[in-house]
Amino acid sequence: MAEELNRDRRELAALAQRFGLPQTVSGADFPPSQTGAPLIVDTGVGDDSDAVIALVAAEPSLTLVSTVDEQDVCRLRRLLDLHGRTDVPVVAGDELDEAMTRVVTSTNGLVRWAGLGPATNAALVVGKPACAERLVITQAAAAAELRRDLTAARLLLTRAELPKLVRLDTVRHHGLVIATALQLPFVTLRRAHVALDESGRLVEASGGALARVSVKVDERAFLGWLSRVLG
Incomplete structure (x- = not known):
């Protein structure tokens, strides 16, 4: 499965770069590839958690899985083991600091973060x-996720460097966050200055933080690709 995923990803990334499909704006350079950079997946997902874990388990650069809920550690550990990824640690709470330090010091390049919750x-x-x-942040940006910790969401916007924010209010498959972190051409992003209102809704604001925000999703193409990857 890993070989098939890598082949699909290379083909899609090449197509995206040729036509400038994802994560770009008119006249801007195509973003540099982060292929091979360590991938950290931060969970808090719902019904599609099994599919998301199956998807990222096939990604060779998956380095760490974290969660905000310590009760999820055992469940996520079982899912990863089931898919043959006994090498990937699962951490929560105070363990995240030490785990992040290990990941960052293990490479001189970028580290990818895909936040699902x-x-x-x-x-x-x-x-x-x-x-x-060093972090390239991709974060689920549906109001339901963001308002679960609105203070943290606002801190993320002010501290992260040009995060990718994937709105999932209408398309609620968290695998799209993973696909965006892998720079696959299913989600189109554009740069915008954004802020969060009191309900956790992402809104454009002239004085807001600069981010890359999803404006279009090719759900049909994504689901077809996901079906092939998961077999």
């Missing part, structure tokens, strides 16, 4: 200078 852990890691300058 509330922004609690993301705000924590971008608050550490040694981590913040």
Whole structure:
């Protein structure tokens, strides 16, 4: 499965770069590839958790899985073991700091963070200078996720460098966050200055933080790809 996933990803990334499909704006350079950079997945997902874990388990660069709920550790550990990823640690709470330090010091390059649930852990890691300058943040940005920890979500916006914010209010498959972190051309992003209102809704604001915000999702293409990957 890992070989098939890598082949699909290379083909899609090449197509995206040729036509400038994802994560770009008119006249801007195509974002540099982060292929091979360590991938951290921060969970808090619902009914599609099994599919998301199955998807990321096939990703060779998956390095760490974190969660804000310590009760999820055993469940996530079982899912990863089931998919043959006994090498990937699962951490929560105080263990995240030490685990993040190990990941960041293991590479001289970028580290990818895919946040699937509330922004609690993301705000924590971008608050550490040694981590913040190396992290490429992709975060689920539906109001339901963001308002679970609104303070953390606002901290994330102010501290992260040009995060990718994937709105899932209408398309609620968290695998789209993973696909965006892998720079696959299913989600189109554009740069915008944004802030959060009191309900956790992401709104454009002239004085807000600069982020890359999803504006279009090719759900049909994504689900077809996901079906092939998961077999």
